[in-house]
Amino acid sequence: MQDEAPQQSLLRRISTKIIGRPRNINDPSIFHKLSLIALLSWIGLGADGLSSSSYGPEEAFKAIAGHTYLAIFLAIATAVTVFIISYTYSKIIEKFPHGGGGYIVATHTIGKSAGVVSGSALLIDYVLTITVSIAACGDAIFSFLPLEYHQYSLIFKISLIFILILLNLRGIKESVTILAPIFLLFIVTHVLLLGYGIISQASAIGSHVNQFSTGFNGDLQMIGIVGVLAIFLRAFSLGGGTYTGIEAVSNGLPVMREPKVRTGKRTMMYMAVSLSLVAGALFFCYYLLDIQPVQGQTLNAVLATNLFSGWPGGIFIAAVIIFSEGLLLFVAAQTGFIDGPRVMANMAVDSWFPKKFAALSERLTMRNGVLVMGLAALFLMIGTNGSISFLVIMYAINVFLTFSLSQVGMARFTIKNRKKKDHWVRYLLIFILGFALCFTILIVTIYEKIGEGGWLTLIITLAVIIICYLIRGHYQKIKKAMKKFDEVLLLSSIHLVGHLNTKPVNPKHMTAVILVTGYSGYGVNTFLSLIRSFPGLYKNIIFVSIAEIDSGSFKGAEEVEALKTSVQSSLLKYVQLAQRLGFSADYRMDVGTDVVETASHLCESIAEEFPKVMFFTAKLVFRHETIFHKILHNETAFSVQRRLQWKGLPVVILPVRIDI
Incomplete structure (x- = not known):
């Protein structure tokens, strides 16, 4: 046991070196320091959208083999679709300024059931964002390496995921600023690629127009307008x-x-402008340069090689362009680590996920969520051997399921609030059009790819939804039982009236320190159990509570101050109850992202002030406890007990029985 403290200290130093020093939640500038300006947000969040140009247009173009003139229509349709979906999500930003995306939209505009479907799909989507982006990154980089090195591709991809996990445990802003040069390299190289690709064909525009006219008219005669539309719609959906x-x-x-x-x-x-320009320009370049698939290369690699092969050092230029593409995909994987834990945290606040996933780490990142997203991505990477063709199918289905629910939700919201909004019909039509586009892509993708990985996506999503319902069901049972508990104990506490003791606490007297949360039957039961168990022993009662900063409260300084006020109000009620029973009473509180760490430090300082002290905390006790209960309920009481006992401080855990 004597070696435990130094060992913890060593581990602490290593953790601090890798992840960084703890943030001070009481720093007034903390929200400014951790927030991102639009440019950094474009890098950290927009990279996911922009990087999809590395594989989205390629899939669509391959689907129009033999009808390449349709690339022109695909370029236009893609740009229009990007702007429609982006516009609808701009409206979502206006209505839901605290974020949450599809999960919050579906929950508040359609209902909780739609919300959990959207949230579950989003979680899987963000795991796949990490996996797909890293897999595509590895493939792009290794495509310019000799074949004998390809056996190390999977190890390389796994290593990249580990690097991103560490970056995100340090905190979001730091990881985004580190990745910024990669994003800018992609922009510069692709301006060169696409700009030169289109300009180089300017002199041959006449022949391309004739080629377009010949292809279009020929298809009209051979397969008719319905056939042309069918080919276009399939390609549009697969892209x-x-x-x-x-x-x-x-x-x-x-x-x-x-x-x-x-x-x-x-x-x-x-993001909308950059994505529509890059994707649209790629379609034009594929068509104008008559790009054809080459074994072992992406279409973008073929395009770059064809364009620059005649230049001095052209192969090197092409390699740099594709290398920047691979690096951007690495940046895009960051989105899964930024947004995935936040969706998970929002769902945890609503009891769909274990409450511990709403907790922030000392670096003010959702550490539990980051680790789960990273480990899930590793599992998928290893399980699929990094196969892009399999992963992309899973990816697209869940994305458009969430898109469709968001469009329906916003359409419903617009109709419901039509009297409060001018031009509501225009907004409604845009949301309906957005739904039509998203739902069409979803249905065609499922129809075309159900046997090639689509079935697995649906099964995994359904499994996550079922797990969410089981978790929420358990929390609802606890909530119902605790409500009855509150009604009995809080009502009885009103009638506990004695001589009001307003004397200040005396450090020389025996002191009981009780760790509580909000003012509830749970805390009152702990206090009354203490009195029954140790009658007449303690003269001082000190109530301790931590204002825990989780994802629900970490939205701005006002929310944090409101949380402090709420905790202080609850503590005053406990103090008044103790004083009515004749005790000298006071309270102590602190603010932190880690309840165990913050509570332990606070208790240590109290022990210095009150030498004759005993600490009390409580724990829910179930009739038949399983590992399921341990996952869903924090073992805070035992963690605090272990830390304080190591410091030589006595701690008693009092049981609170829940008969479920």
Whole structure:
């Protein structure tokens, strides 16, 4: 046991070196320091959308083999679709400025059931964002390496995921600023690629127009307008991966700089413009240069090689362009770590996920969520051997399921609030059009790819939804039992009237310190159990509570101050109850992201002030406790007990029985 403290100290130092020093939640500038301006938000969140141009347009173009003139229509349709979906999500940003994206929209506009479906789909989507982006990154980089090195591709991809986990445990802003040069390299190299690709064909525009006319008229005669539309619609839907990152901006609002709505809408505009230009220009280049698939290369690699092969050092230029593409995909994986834990935290606040996932770490990141997202991505990467073709199918289905629910929700919201909004019909039509586009892509993707991985997506999503319902059901049972508990004990505490003791606590007297949360039957039961168990022993009662900063309260300085006020109000009620029973009473409180750590430090300082002290805390006790209960309920009482006992301080855990 003597070695435990030094060992913990060593582990602490290593953790601090890798992850960084704890943030001070009481720092007035903390929200400014951790927030992102529109440019950094575009890098951290918009990279997901922009990187999808690496595989979305390619899938669509391959689907029109033999009818390549349709690439022109695909370029236009893609740009229009990007702007429609982006516009609808800009409206979502206005209505839901605290973020949450599709989960919050579906929950508040359709209902809790739609919300958990959207949230579950989003969680899987963000795991796949990490997996797909890293897998595509590895493939892009290894495509310019000799074949004998390809056996190390999977190890390379796994290593990248580990790097991102560490970056995100340090905190979001730091990881985004580290990745910024990669994003800018992609922009510069692709301006060169696409700009030169289109300009180089300017002199041959006449022949391309004739080629377009010949192809279009020939298909009209051979397969008719219905056949042409069918080919176009299939290609358009299979290119749905192009739009997969648009959701990220609305989910990531909490990390943006105030005013969040303006920053979010500006970020959305940056992403919409950049994505539509890059994706649209790629379609034009594929068509104008008659790009054909080459074994072992992406279409973008073929395009870059064809364009620059005649230049001095052309192969090197092409390699740098594709390398920047791979690096951007690495940046895009960051989106899964930014938004995935936030969706998980929002669901945890609503009891769909274990409450511990709403907790922030000392670096003010959702550490539990980051670790789960990273480990899930590792599992998928290893399980699929990093196969892009399999992963992209899973990816697109859940994205457009969430998109569709969001569009329906906003249409419903617009109808419900039509009297409060001018031009509501225009907004409604845009949401209906957005739903038609998203739902069409969803249905066609499922129909075309159900046997190639689509079935697995649906099964995994359904499994997550079922787990969420089981978790929420358990919490609802606890809530119902605690409500009865509150009614009995809080009512009885009103009638506990004795001589009001207003004397200040005396450090020389025996002191009982009780750790409580809000003013509830749970805390009153702990206090009354103490009195029954140790009658007449303690003269002082000190109530201790921690204002825990989780994802629900970490939205701004006002929310934190409101939380402090609420905790202080609850503590005063406990103090008044103790004083009515004749005790000298007081309270202590602190603010922190880790309840155990903060409570332990606070208790240690109390022990210095009151030498004759005993600490009391409580724990829910179930008739038949399983590992399920341990996962869903924090073992805070035991954790605090272990820490304080190591310091030589006595701690008693009192049981609170719940018969469920």
